[in-house]
Amino acid sequence: MKGIIIRRILTTGVWIVLLSLAGCSGEESNVVIGPPDSTGGIKIPMDIHKAITADGTLRAFVSVPGVVEKQPMTVEDLDQDQIPDQARATISGVPVGSHDFTVEFAFEALDFNGTFTLARATKNLAVVEGSDNTLDFDIADYSDDFDTDDDKLTNLFELENNLDPSSKICVVGFSLVGRCTLGS
Ligand SMILES: [Ca+2]
Ligand SMILES: [Ca+2]
Numbered sequence: 001m002k003g004i005i006i007r008r009i010l011t012t013g014v015w016i017v018l019l020s021l022a023g024c025s026g027e028e029s030n031v032v033i034g035p036p037d038s039t040g041g042i043k044i045p046m047d048i049h050k051a052i053t054a055d056g057t058l059r060a061f062v063s064v065p066g067v068v069e070k071q072p073m074t075v076e077d078l079d080q081d082q083i084p085d086q087a088r089a090t091i092s093g094v095p096v097g098s099h100d101f102t103v104e105f106a107f108e109a110l111d112f113n114g115t116f117t118l119a120r121a122t123k124n125l126a127v128v129e130g131s132d133n134t135l136d137f138d139i140a141d142y143s144d145d146f147d148t149d150d151d152k153l154t155n156l157f158e159l160e161n162n163l164d165p166s167s168k169i170c171v172v173g174f175s176l177v178g179r180c181t182l183g184s
Pocket of ligand 2: 147148149150151152153154155158165
């Protein structure tokens with residue numbers, strides 16, 4: 001008799017554990033990249049505007065490991081002055097729990113036939129059930145020292161000065177002697 005009761009208690013315990021695990025693994029939520037108190041998006045770092053003097057399009061992406069890889073964000077020019085002001089995205093199906101969110105801005109430069117990373121930021125968010133998941137980014141969150149051609153000039157600086165971010169500048173002594181190809 002005693003053995004049967006113990007077995008029943010153990011069986012019930014196993015079921016409780018299994019059911020609670022199933023409940024946890026199925027919970028997903030949406031995450032809005034934007035400020036918590038509005039429907040707008042995250043502000044685009046002002047420095048990036050310098051690159052927009054070049055001919056091309058500013059792109060923004062958000063990545064969450066195991067959930068989305070480079071999901072395009074909506075880039076908006078609120079006052080229609082041809083300079084984008086904010087970017088936003090809603091990521092659906094994010095499992096409840098802690099995740100790293102990486103936002104990246106890149107410029108698709110027509111003159112230089114490439115898309116060059118300008119700024120990137122990563123923040124962690126504990127995603128909860130329901131719709132109360134927003135993640136904002138501040139200017140200070142971004143790093144902007146991306147240098148595709150490794151010539152010690154950042155992509156941002158090169159685009160701002162109409163230089164090709166994919167082609168090194170050859171420096172001999174103190175003189176610029178022209179452009180080198182990547183890897184030379
Ligand atoms: Ca604008
Ligand atoms: Ca460079």
